[in-house]
Amino acid sequence: MASWRSNLKVMVLVQFVMMTGFSSMAPFLPFFVAELGIARQEQVRLWAGVLASVSALFAALFSPIWGSLADRLGRRLMVVRSCLAAGSAIFLVGFAHNVYQVLILRILQGMFGGYSGAAIALVASEAPVERLGWALGLLQTGQTLGLLVGPTIGGAIADHLSYRAVFMTNGLLAFGAGLITLFSVRETSPPAGAPDRGPFWAGIRKGLARPAIGNMFLVLFLAQFAIRNVEPVLSLYIRELEPEHELLGTLTGTIFAVTGLAQVVGLLLAGRYSERLGPRTLLLICIPACALLYFPQAMVHSAWQLLVLRAALGLFLGSIVPMANAVVGQLAPPEARGSVFGLTSAALFLGGFTGPLVGGTLAAYLGLRFVFVFTACLFLVNFLWSVRALPPVARPERIEPGRSWDCEQ
Numbered sequence: 001m002a003s004w005r006s007n008l009k010v011m012v013l014v015q016f017v018m019m020t021g022f023s024s025m026a027p028f029l030p031f032f033v034a035e036l037g038i039a040r041q042e043q044v045r046l047w048a049g050v051l052a053s054v055s056a057l058f059a060a061l062f063s064p065i066w067g068s069l070a071d072r073l074g075r076r077l078m079v080v081r082s083c084l085a086a087g088s089a090i091f092l093v094g095f096a097h098n099v100y101q102v103l104i105l106r107i108l109q110g111m112f113g114g115y116s117g118a119a120i121a122l123v124a125s126e127a128p129v130e131r132l133g134w135a136l137g138l139l140q141t142g143q144t145l146g147l148l149v150g151p152t153i154g155g156a157i158a159d160h161l162s163y164r165a166v167f168m169t170n171g172l173l174a175f176g177a178g179l180i181t182l183f184s185v186r187e188t189s190p191p192a193g194a195p196d197r198g199p200f201w202a203g204i205r206k207g208l209a210r211p212a213i214g215n216m217f218l219v220l221f222l223a224q225f226a227i228r229n230v231e232p233v234l235s236l237y238i239r240e241l242e243p244e245h246e247l248l249g250t251l252t253g254t255i256f257a258v259t260g261l262a263q264v265v266g267l268l269l270a271g272r273y274s275e276r277l278g279p280r281t282l283l284l285i286c287i288p289a290c291a292l293l294y295f296p297q298a299m300v301h302s303a304w305q306l307l308v309l310r311a312a313l314g315l316f317l318g319s320i321v322p323m324a325n326a327v328v329g330q331l332a333p334p335e336a337r338g339s340v341f342g343l344t345s346a347a348l349f350l351g352g353f354t355g356p357l358v359g360g361t362l363a364a365y366l367g368l369r370f371v372f373v374f375t376a377c378l379f380l381v382n383f384l385w386s387v388r389a390l391p392p393v394a395r396p397e398r399i400e401p402g403r404s405w406d407c408e409q
Helices: 003-035 041-073 075-093 099-112 115-126 129-160 163-184 202-208 211-241 248-277 279-299 303-317 320-331 334-366 368-389
Strands: none
Touching: 003 041, 003 075, 003 099, 003 115, 003 129, 003 163, 041 075, 041 099, 041 115, 041 334, 075 099, 075 115, 075 163, 115 129, 115 320, 115 334, 129 163, 129 248, 129 279, 129 320, 211 248, 211 279, 211 303, 211 320, 211 334, 211 368, 248 279, 248 303, 248 320, 279 303, 279 320, 279 368, 320 334, 334 368
16 A cells, blocks of 8 residues: 555544544533633633634644644654644643633644644645545545544533543543554655755745635635634524424534534545546535525524535535645645645634634624525635636646646646
8 A cells, every 4th residue: 555545544543533532522611611610601601712712813823833844844743743732731621720721721722733734734745646635535534523423422521520531531532643643654755854945934935926825825714714604603593493492402413413424425525526527626616505505594494494404515515625725735835835734724723713703793793694694605705716716727747647637736
């Protein structure tokens, strides 16, 4: 088996383990805040929002730094570093005595984390360009599966042990992921090394010298902003649609789970067709499809109608980020891919930070249904920008004869 395939399998496992851990603690963060002595409900909600978003903010600020170091020192080293650093910060949350200690640890987690961007850079640096869409789609599948099983595992740990045990377990999982990477991954694309790389930001400037890469920053930001915009209000919307439902929790969990499963199916299909159509074409299919499927969600009258639309949405939603990253991987200079993916990871973190804040604000002042309309409009804007920013050009030489491709190397 080719080394890049072996490394890809390990990175899929690492993504699954890390996302299982992260998603296992997210639903219980407000409960843990209350356990730390915050009594008033409005303060609990405020602190839960701050703690949930602050990590993404600092990850956005520091991702370009870690990306540049990945080009100098090696991408595998950055994956190991991020897993161990995140694991340490999260494990210590289990021993926190107040929310201020948790805040500091969440900031440190964001500053020294960034495992996903490092994993993407590692895979993109080693996979053949004609298999890049498939490889990154598989990597995203590992993430999505982790998101699906994590809350169930976290709930079981919280019910049988404690909320603190959820964070400790999460930290141990991240440590395990780091050790798996350290002993199982053999990086075949050596780092460029520091001596000849010039100033710190040279790698980023070299990547951004290609306008399409800079354009992809906005594509990824808008995509993540739109995806995360709905997340804080979706449960409230389901309750508004079915206020008298006897099993509201089960219904809500089912809608979330169906969306996630549909994303897995969509990712597998996207990976299969990415070699034939090219990631750019798939990107220009998925983005407008999401826009068209978000609009009717604002007009449903029952949760079951919403479930059907969310299932259809999942088929397209999960493929946007990996296909966009595949385009970036084609365009980025090999020696600067760590820097470039650090920058695009920052775009995702910024979208993850601002999306929930804007979605919650819009819901508070304009209503829950308006959030879905606004999200659909964001996808339409992203589609128009993508068409303009990523025109089709000649296929690269590395593509096998007889295959089509739609984006410049």
